Amino acid sequence: MSLSEFAIVESTLREGEQFIKANFSSDDKVEIAEALGAFGVEYIELTSPIASPQSRQDCERLAGLGLPSKILTHIRCHLEDAKVALATGVAGINLTIGSSSLMRQFSHGKNINQIIDLASEVLTFIHQQAPNIELRFSAEDSSRTSTEDLIKIYSAIEKLGVVKRIGIADTVGISTPMQVFELVKTLRQFTNLDIEFHGHNDTECATANSYTALEAGATHIDTCVLGIGERNGITSLAGFIARLYATNPEQIKCKYRLEELANLHELVARKVGISIPFNHCIFGESAFSHKAGIHTKAMLNSSETYEAINPRSFGVTRSILINHKLAGKQAINHRANELGLSFNLSQLKDITHRLKTLADQQSLTIEDVDNILYSYHCQ
Ligand SMILES: CC(=O)SCCNC(=O)CCNC(=O)[C@H](O)C(C)(C)COP(=O)(O)OP(=O)(O)OC[C@H]1O[C@@H](n2cnc3c(N)ncnc32)[C@H](O)[C@@H]1OP(=O)(O)O
Numbered sequence: 001m002s003l004s005e006f007a008i009v010e011s012t013l014r015e016g017e018q019f020i021k022a023n024f025s026s027d028d029k030v031e032i033a034e035a036l037g038a039f040g041v042e043y044i045e046l047t048s049p050i051a052s053p054q055s056r057q058d059c060e061r062l063a064g065l066g067l068p069s070k071i072l073t074h075i076r077c078h079l080e081d082a083k084v085a086l087a088t089g090v091a092g093i094n095l096t097i098g099s100s101s102l103m104r105q106f107s108h109g110k111n112i113n114q115i116i117d118l119a120s121e122v123l124t125f126i127h128q129q130a131p132n133i134e135l136r137f138s139a140e141d142s143s144r145t146s147t148e149d150l151i152k153i154y155s156a157i158e159k160l161g162v163v164k165r166i167g168i169a170d171t172v173g174i175s176t177p178m179q180v181f182e183l184v185k186t187l188r189q190f191t192n193l194d195i196e197f198h199g200h201n202d203t204e205c206a207t208a209n210s211y212t213a214l215e216a217g218a219t220h221i222d223t224c225v226l227g228i229g230e231r232n233g234i235t236s237l238a239g240f241i242a243r244l245y246a247t248n249p250e251q252i253k254c255k256y257r258l259e260e261l262a263n264l265h266e267l268v269a270r271k272v273g274i275s276i277p278f279n280h281c282i283f284g285e286s287a288f289s290h291k292a293g294i295h296t297k298a299m300l301n302s303s304e305t306y307e308a309i310n311p312r313s314f315g316v317t318r319s320i321l322i323n324h325k326l327a328g329k330q331a332i333n334h335r336a337n338e339l340g341l342s343f344n345l346s347q348l349k350d351i352t353h354r355l356k357t358l359a360d361q362q363s364l365t366i367e368d369v370d371n372i373l374y375s376y377h378c379q
């Protein structure tokens with residue numbers, strides 16, 4: 001798998017709008033789209049213009065901004081949706097229709113042949129109206145659709161000759177990485193079209209599933225900032241980037257402007273009124289905090305010992321914590337040196353023992369630790 005060959009379809013302004021707390025204004029969308037563009041995502045997917053009058057105006061507005069990312073909208077297999085989407089001036093349209101038996105029975109009531117006929121009609125119509133528009137067709141709930149049905153649908157769609165890529169959706173986040181790998185690999189053998197993967201996070205496998213989709217030959221991955229979306233959301237942009245960074249930092253640093261990611265996260269968190277989770281892979285409060293003595297000693301020798309990701313690539317700083325009972329003498333010595341103090345080994349052991357004894361009784365601040373160091377030094 002070559003990292004340079006995939007593209008991100010960033011869906012914060014489509015799937016992300018389906019997050020319970022999202023209600024983006026038109027100006028919010030522009031701000032977020034600009035920040036996504038500054039980071040360097042290849043595509044920005046927008047809510048269907050038929051969802052509301054404002055959604056339609058926003059599609060037109062964002063499509064006209066001349067952003068570096070391609071603007072897509074996401075629609076049903078429906079002629080009216082297609083006509084409205086075409087009129088907005090977007091560069092591409094992502095069409096979807098449910099293909100599993102649950103979707104066929106409870107969402108739209110169509111069988112596989114009817115799905116193929118409807119999708120063919122709508123895709124052909126769009127292509128006739130706008131031959132240069134980038135078309136993607138996706139079978140919603142692909143993971144609960146038989147591979148046989150998927151191949152039947154995708155083969156028929158590919159034969160139309162109007163679609164640039166097909167999409168696979170793990171709509172209820174039920175797939176394991178191995179299942180995603182097998183499905184993408186199977187489809188990869190059947191089609192030369194690009195393959196997009198959309199993974200929900202119901203079982204917390206979204207990032208792993210997106211990564212294995214790439215390993216199996218997918219070319220496009222859907223993400224949202226902070227992983228927001230319907231229910232508990234989809235693959236998080238930062239999670240996906242972190243995963244790729246751990247595999248090949250230099251390639252990911254060339255492909256995207258990683259230093260823009262912090263601003264993007266703060267922006268989206270503010271717009272949807274949430275705080276960034278403490279354990280967020282890059283911007284979480286504890287993501288680059290090192291606490292236990294064994295860790296901090298090794299970290300002070302080489303940060304790679306306990307870090308898969310260099311926080312500086314994302315404009316984040318690490319912290320070495322010593323105001324607790326798990327602290328070790330090496331990290332305490334490091335702090336003492338920062339304060340311009342120096343102690344011999346036996347003194348350091350003594351200070352560490354005092355600090356631990358105190359930390360057993362109360363919580364400590366870094367100022368408390370500094371006071372211990374200064375007063376020991378005065379003695
Ligand atoms: C898995 C996903 O996240 S897919 C993306 C989800 N996005 C959205 O739903 C966008 C926001 N949605 C909306 O604003 C509205 O649902 C609209 C405008 C799309 C449709 O609204 P309504 O006409 O009021 O229909 P409603 O939402 O109640 O039901 C969905 C309709 O779409 C049909 N439908 C569902 N999926 C599809 C599809 N992929 N292709 C074609 N028709 C579909 C259903 O059969 C149903 O049709 P009906 O009106 O004949 O009953």
Ligand SMILES: O=C(O)CCC(=O)C(=O)O
Pocket residue numbers: 015074094095096138139140141167168169170171172198200
């Ligand atoms: O269009 C797609 O591929 C994905 C649609 C969607 O949001 C989903 O199935 O969860």
Ligand SMILES: [Zn+2]
Pocket residue numbers: 015171198200229230234
């Ligand atoms: Zn989704």
